[in-house]
Amino acid sequence: MRLDVLVSRAASRLQDAGSPSARLDAEVLMCHVMEVDRTWLYTWGDRLAEPFQRARFEALVAARASGQPVAYLTGEREFWGLGLATDASTLIPRPDTETLVAAAIERAAQPHGRLLDLGTGSGAIALAFASERPGWGVVGVDRAPAAVALAQRNAERLAITNVAFHESDWFAALAGERFQMIVSNPPYIAEHDPHLTMGDVRFEPRSALVAADEGLADLCHLVSESRGHLAAGGWLLLEHGYQQAAAVREALHRAGFGEISSITDLGGHERVSVGRIAG
Numbered sequence: 633m634r635l636d637v638l639v640s641r642a643a644s645r646l647q648d649a650g651s652p653s654a655r656l657d658a659e660v661l662m663c664h665v666m667e668v669d670r671t672w673l674y675t676w677g678d679r680l681a682e683p684f685q686r687a688r689f690e691a692l693v694a695a696r697a698s699g700q701p702v703a704y705l706t707g708e709r710e711f712w713g714l715g716l717a718t719d720a721s722t723l724i725p726r727p728d729t730e731t732l733v734a735a736a737i738e739r740a741a742q743p744h745g746r747l748l749d750l751g752t753g754s755g756a757i758a759l760a761f762a763s764e765r766p767g768w769g770v771v772g773v774d775r776a777p778a779a780v781a782l783a784q785r786n787a788e789r790l791a792i793t794n795v796a797f798h799e800s801d802w803f804a805a806l807a808g809e810r811f812q813m814i815v816s817n818p819p820y821i822a823e824h825d826p827h828l829t830m831g832d833v834r835f836e837p838r839s840a841l842v843a844a845d846e847g848l849a850d851l852c853h854l855v856s857e858s859r860g861h862l863a864a865g866g867w868l869l870l871e872h873g874y875q876q877a878a879a880v881r882e883a884l885h886r887a888g889f890g891e892i893s894s895i896t897d898l899g900g901h902e903r904v905s906v907g908r909i910a911g
C-alpha cells in the first residue's frame with residue numbers, strides 16, 4: 633500500500649483515539665519506520681511500503697492509539713533544533729522549555745562562564761545552551777541515574793563536549809561550586825492536578841513532574857539554595873507553571889534577588905522567572 637494512504641488511515645485512527653496531533657503523529661511514526669524526514673515523505677508518498685514496514689508502522693500506530701507518547705515510541709524528540717534521544721526515565725523535552733533556553737542565552741553575554749542545569753533529564757536545556765555558548769562550561773545534574781546516562785548519551789550523539797553530567801540530589805554533590813548562571817525546569821505540578829491523568833504526562837515519571845506544596849516545593853527550595861552557588865552578578869532562571877509566576881517572583885524577592893522578572897512562552901503564559909544576585 634502507498635505510504636501516503638497508510639499515513640492518512642493512521643491519522644484518522646489516531647484522531648478517533650483522541651490524539652490532539654493525529655496527522656503529525658502518523659507522519660512522524662512513518663518517518664521513523666522508513667528512516668526518512670517529513671520532506672522525503674511529502675515528496676515520495678506514492679511509494680509502496682514493504683510488508684515488514686507496514687507491519688512495524690501499524691504496531692506503532694496501535695501503541696500511539698493506546699496513548700503512548702510518540703517520543704517514547706520513536707526514542708527521539710527535537711529540541712532547539714537538536715535531535716535528542718528520549719526514554720521513560722525522564723520528561724520528554726517540551727517546546728515551552730525553549731523559552732528558558734532563549735532567556736539563558738540572552739543573559740550569557742560574556743564569552744566564558746559556568747552554567748548549572750538542575751534536574752537536567754535528557755540534557756535538553758544543558759545541551760541547547762552548550763551548543764550556543766561553546767566558551768561556557770555546562771554542568772547538568774539529575775537525581776535519576778538513568779536520566780544522567782541518557783543526557784550523557786545525548787552529549788556524545790551530538791558531539792557537544794563543553795558539558796558534563798552527574799548524579800546529584802539538587803545541590804548535594806556540588807558543595808563549594810559556584811556558577812555564573814543556574815537554570816532549572818524542576819517538577820512543578822501539584823499532586824492532584826487533573827492534567828496528570830491526561831495525554832503524554834500519564835506515561836512520564838511522576839518524579840519528573842510532581843512537587844509538594846501545590847507544586848511549589850522544589851521551585852522554592854531551588855530559589856533559597858541557589859544563592860550559595862551563584863557567583864556575584866549571577867542569574868537564576870526557573871521554568872514554572874503558568875499560574876506560579878507570582879509565587880516564584882515573591883520567593884526570589886525574599887531570598888534577596890534583584891532584577892526579578894517573568895518571561896512569557898509562545899502561548900503568552902508567564903513560564904519562566906528570573907532573578908540576579910548583586911554584582
Ligand SMILES: C[S@@+](CC[C@H](N)C(=O)[O-])C[C@H]1O[C@@H](n2cnc3c(N)ncnc32)[C@H](O)[C@@H]1O
Pocket residue numbers: 722723724725726729750751752753754755756757773774775776779800801802817818819820839840841
Ligand atoms: C520537569 S523534568 C525536566 C527535565 C529536563 N530538564 C527538561 O526540561 O526536559 C525534572 C527533572 O528533575 C529531576 N529531579 C527531580 N527531583 C530531583 C532532585 N531532588 N534532584 C535532582 N534532580 C531531580 C527529575 O528526575 C527530572 O529529570
